[in-house]
Amino acid sequence: MQKRILWVLLAITLSLGYSNLVGKTIKQYKKEISSKSEELENIKKTIDEKEAEKEKYLKKEKEIKKELESINEELGELKKKGEQLRKNIKKAKKNLEKAEKELKLAGWEKKQWNETIDEELDLWYRTHHSHNKLFIDPVTRKLRVDALAQKKDYFDKAKKRESFYQNASIKWETAQKKLLDLESQHKAMLVKQNKVKKKKEKLLESAIGKRLLAEEEIKELSASKKALLDLINTLIKERKETEKELLARKEFNKKKGQLPWPVQGKVVAKFGKSKHPELDTYLISNGIKIQTGNNAEVKAVSSGEVMFCGDFRAYGQMIILDHKSGFYTIYGLLEDIMVEEEQKVNAYETIGKVGKNGNPVLYFEVRSGNEPEDPLLWLK
Numbered sequence: 447m448q449k450r451i452l453w454v455l456l457a458i459t460l461s462l463g464y465s466n467l468v469g470k471t472i473k474q475y476k477k478e479i480s481s482k483s484e485e486l487e488n489i490k491k492t493i494d495e496k497e498a499e500k501e502k503y504l505k506k507e508k509e510i511k512k513e514l515e516s517i518n519e520e521l522g523e524l525k526k527k528g529e530q531l532r533k534n535i536k537k538a539k540k541n542l543e544k545a546e547k548e549l550k551l552a553g554w555e556k557k558q559w560n561e562t563i564d565e566e567l568d569l570w571y572r573t574h575h576s577h578n579k580l581f582i583d584p585v586t587r588k589l590r591v592d593a594l595a596q597k598k599d600y601f602d603k604a605k606k607r608e609s610f611y612q613n614a615s616i617k618w619e620t621a622q623k624k625l626l627d628l629e630s631q632h633k634a635m636l637v638k639q640n641k642v643k644k645k646k647e648k649l650l651e652s653a654i655g656k657r658l659l660a661e662e663e664i665k666e667l668s669a670s671k672k673a674l675l676d677l678i679n680t681l682i683k684e685r686k687e688t689e690k691e692l693l694a695r696k697e698f699n700k701k702k703g704q705l706p707w708p709v710q711g712k713v714v715a716k717f718g719k720s721k722h723p724e725l726d727t728y729l730i731s732n733g734i735k736i737q738t739g740n741n742a743e744v745k746a747v748s749s750g751e752v753m754f755c756g757d758f759r760a761y762g763q764m765i766i767l768d769h770k771s772g773f774y775t776i777y778g779l780l781e782d783i784m785v786e787e788e789q790k791v792n793a794y795e796t797i798g799k800v801g802k803n804g805n806p807v808l809y810f811e812v813r814s815g816n817e818p819e820d821p822l823l824w825l826k
Contacts, residue, residue, distance in 0.1 A: 472692075475685035479678055486674045489667055496664045503656030510646050510655070517643045524636050531632060535625045542618035545611045552608035559601035566594050694771040705747040705824045706794060708777060709808050711738030717820040732818035733776065733811030740806055744777055744798045747825070752789045752797075761809065765797055778809035 649655030715735035719728050750767040753774070758764045761778035765785065768774055782799040791797055800806035812821045 472685060472688055475681055475688065479681050479685070482674055482678050482681070486671065486678070489671045489674065493664055493667050493671070496660055496667065500657055500660040503660045506656050510649055514643065514646050517639055517646065521636070521639055521643070524632065524639065528629070528632055528636070531625060531629045535622065535629060538618050538622040538625055542615060542622055545614040545618055549608060549611035549615055552604050552611055556601060556604040556608055559597055559604055563594065563597050563601060566597065691771060698769065698771045698773050701748065702824050704826060706745065707736070707825050708744050708747055708810050709736055709738040709742050709800065711736040711742070711808070713822070714807065717818075717822065733809055734821050736808045736810060737805055738800055738808060741781075741802045742800050742806065743796045744780065744800065744808060746791045746793055746795050746797050747775055749792045750775070752785045752787050752791065755783045755785055755787055763798070767791065772815045774813040776809070776811035776813065778811070779807055781806070
């Protein structure tokens with residue numbers, strides 16, 4: 447559910463049109479199906495060629511021996527590299543621990559000097575803003591100023607040292623992470639090379655080793671063939687579902703100008719660009735504001751599912767309804783929310799209430815995909 451909420455919040459800020467996205471998706475499906483069909487034919491052809499070549503592989507035993515020699519040399523180099531990596535990781539870890547220790551110490555010193563300076567400044571202020579300032583001799587005043595300057599110097603040095611070791615910590619932490627990643631890749635390469643070596647050694651046990659290698663390639667190609675067939679069937683199914691989605695959108699579009707008002711009242715802020723009545727600037731609104739009566743019930747304008755309900759930035763208490771087919775309605779500035787996330791609601795069903803005091807206002811928005819539309823074009 448958390449991923450769905452994040453998707454909705456992201457959709458509020460994006461500007462990509464849903465209808466264009468759907469149109470491109472269908473074209474992509476057709477293009478990809480055609481491309482995968484061509485790839486499937488090529489794999490079938492390759493399988494036939496491999497079947498014909500299988501007998502010829504019996505003569506290539508010498509090539510496998512050379513490959514094994516090369517693999518053994520690579521394994522030797524990998525072992526040396528692994529030892530060096532472990533040394534470098536140990537060094538990076540040691541330096542990181544040292545930097546973190548010094549960073550902590552510098553931070554503690556900076557905090558202590560900062561607190562001391564604050565106390566001195568407070569004492570200075572209280573002394574020089576009362577009758578006591580008449581009794582302070584110049585020598586005492588100078589000693590205090592010098593002491594404060596010395597403490598400030600200690601503070602600056604601690605701060606500089608903290609910054610230095612903070613950078614050092616980042617440096618060595620990054621180095622350690624990079625080395626650990628390299629070590630992980632190195633281990634994976636070792637595992638892979640050892641597997642290849644064992645595989646090659648088995649192939650040398652008999653004259654049929656080469657034939658088995660060819661058969662393995664054919665097996666892999668056959669698996670790719672099956673995977674491609676499954677992918678093509680999946681793409682065909684998804685294309686049909688997308689086409690159904692388009693039909694559903696067309697059906698929902700028929701409701702344009704027919705949706706009931708979420709509350710009865712007066713539109714006090716319109717959709718789009720408008721000039722602020724007091725400030726010399728223009729504002730852009732993705733929805734409208736409807737001034738209504740105190741404690742007025744807010745109704746769902748169409749059936750759907752609650753994708754989000756709760757407090758969200760300038761929208762205040764807010765509800766987002768998913769009407770499927772890429773359409774959403776947003777109800778903001780609510781006083782009470784009377785639904786829960788994932789709850790199914792019907793058209794005209796009460797989902798919340800506006801405020802009780804002053805001139806309560808409902809913020810209402812209609813979205814087609816990720817594009818806001820003028821709600822007045824949708825409402826009766």
